[in-house]
Amino acid sequence: MKRGDFLLILIVLLAAGSIYGYRWFQNHNEHYAQGDLKAVITVNGKEYQTVTLTKEEQVIDIRTRYGHNTLKVYDYGIQMTFSDAPLPIALDMGFISKPKQQIICIPARLLVEIINPASSIDDDDALDAVI
Template sequence: MKLGDFMIIGAVLLIVGLIYGIKWLDTRNEEYIVGQLAAQITVNGKPYKTVNLAKEEQVIEIHTKYGHNTLKVFDYGIQMVFADCPNKISMQMGFKSRPHQQIICIPNRVLVEVINPSGSHDEDELDAVI
């Protein structure tokens, strides 16, 4: 590899780092009220269920043709406690309790995302004016 190759690789890594850094800073400072968050569960890209993240414990069983997953809602957050997929990576993703955090089980096609239903950012809002 020549010097130009290293420069191109470095530039690409810098751009990707900047994009993810800006996105991280943007979502990190979002204001929310504990107890008003929800978890949106989708299976194979289709909405499955939306649950409020409450203090009380709640168990959600997801049985589909792709597999079986069990989610546990407690202490204003959500966690994957069982997955019948081979590597069980989704179980290692931990407890999620902040907006935009996700739990993903690719073999079972399950996506869980913490959302802020009362948040100020809405997809239908105007982003910019030219």
């Protein structure tokens, strides 16, 4: 490898690191008050229910033709407490309480994502890929 190869690798790594650092900084500086966040529950790509994350305990039982799951809302967050999937990996995802965190159960085609409705950043218009 020549000096130019090392320089090119260094530039690419610095660019990737700065982009990652900017996104990390942007996500961790999002301001929200407890009780403002919501959890969007999606089954098979369609919105099933939107739940406000509160301190009070609430149990959400989801029975679809894809499976049976139970979610528990408490302490301004949400956690999956039951899944009838062959490998219940979603149970290991634990308690989530910050924007953009997710719980995914692939056999049940279930996605739980925390959103901040008051956020000024609209990720739906964000760039996904460049061709």
